Amino acid sequence: MTMRFRQIEVFHAVMTSGTVTKAAKSLRVSQPSVTSSIQQTEQEIGFPLFDRTGGRLTPTAEARILFEEVNRAHDSLVAIERLCGRLKEGAAGHIRVAATPAISQRVLPVAITRFQKQHKRFTFDISSEHSPVILSNLDERPMSYHMGFTFGQDDLDGIGSIKIADLPIYCALPVKWLERLPVKPKENKPLDLELLRDFPCVELYENEPLGQRARSLFLSAGVSPHNVVRVHDHHMAASLVHNEIGFAILDALAIHNLTRSEQNPGIATFPLENKPTLPVTAVFSQKRNLSYPMRYFVDCVVSAIKEVA
Structure with missing residues (x-):
């Protein structure tokens, strides 16, 4: 048996509001209508959703388990209803995007603002995730991401990618440490990592592309x-680094994010030998066609990176 949208809506309202009276009020229907819908749903699915004692409804164990999925379904159905309304009014769309935290914090707000100047009726779902989670949720499932933005550039089965930027990589260390170095590094000149051999380091995990790049530089x-x-x-x-816990190998975007968020970031940055970079990549399922709006959004992300990095 499949619960219909109205049954999902009523069940969701009762579970979230706690009483039939409040559920009826939120749905703008009568209390008998809510009670009747719940009873009909119970008959069709074949098990009780609520224990009725003293005029109160107490969710059964089955109802609590069911609600976990109903809650997700309800959110999706509400989004579909809203989208239908926008489509009725004119061209519209919805884009589900995931990005690594460093990209989502500064780049995506600028990109979305730029995008909506041309496509005002589009809406977004934005998730901040690490690369493995993004890559595992790029497929044709209804709630998977249309597109992701990650660091690095790996060839993966079923995943399309577009390199959209190369971020410079720097060594960042607390300003106060400069006087403690055996040799004071020259501004804007490549830093010899040997100078930091005895200093504590903040490390990126090796499953992160920047962590892999840093390890290669140290080797x-x-x-x-x-x-x-x-x-x-x-x-x-x-x-x-700002808190003087250690030095780190960082990309230009992370450094820019810090300097924008702190009045006195207190870090010194130096280029490295051979000017290493970290790729920024737009990733998507090869089973999805990149529509014009999504391609335009990629262009907006490219412009945003140039603006903030």
Whole structure:
């Protein structure tokens, strides 16, 4: 048996409001109508949703389990209803996007603002996730992401990708440490990582592209850093440098995010030998066609990165 939208709506209202009276009020219907809908739903699915004692409804164990899925379905159905309304008024659409935290914090707000100047009727679902989660949710399922924005550029089965930027990579360290270095590095000149051999380091996990890049740079320099903290989030790594926990290998976007969020970021940044970079990539399921609006959104993200990085 499949619950119809109206049954889902009534069940959701009773579960979230706690009483038939409040559910009826939120749905703008009569209490007998809500009671009748619940009873009919119970008859059709073959098990009780509520225990009725003393005029009160108490959700059964089955109802609580069912509600977990009904809650997600309800949100999707409401989104569909709203989209239908916008389509009736004119061209519209909805885009589900996921991005790594460093990209979502500064880049996506600028990109969405730019996008909606041309496509005012579009709406967005935005998720901040790490790359493995994004890549595992790019397919043709109804609630999967239409597109993701990640660091690195891997060839994966079923995943299409477009490299949209190369972010410069720097070594960032607390300003106060400069006087403690054996040799004071020259501004805007490549930093010898050997100078930081005995200093604590904030490390990005190796399953993060920036973490992999940093490890390669340390190996090339013959340095084994003293790692005191490991993180996934680039912005968190920058904040830890700001708090003098350690130095870190960071991309230009993470450094920019920190300097924008702190009045006195207190970090010094230096380029590295051979000017290493970190790719930023738009990823999507090869089973989905990239519509014109989604391609335009990619262009907006490219412009936003140039603006904020």
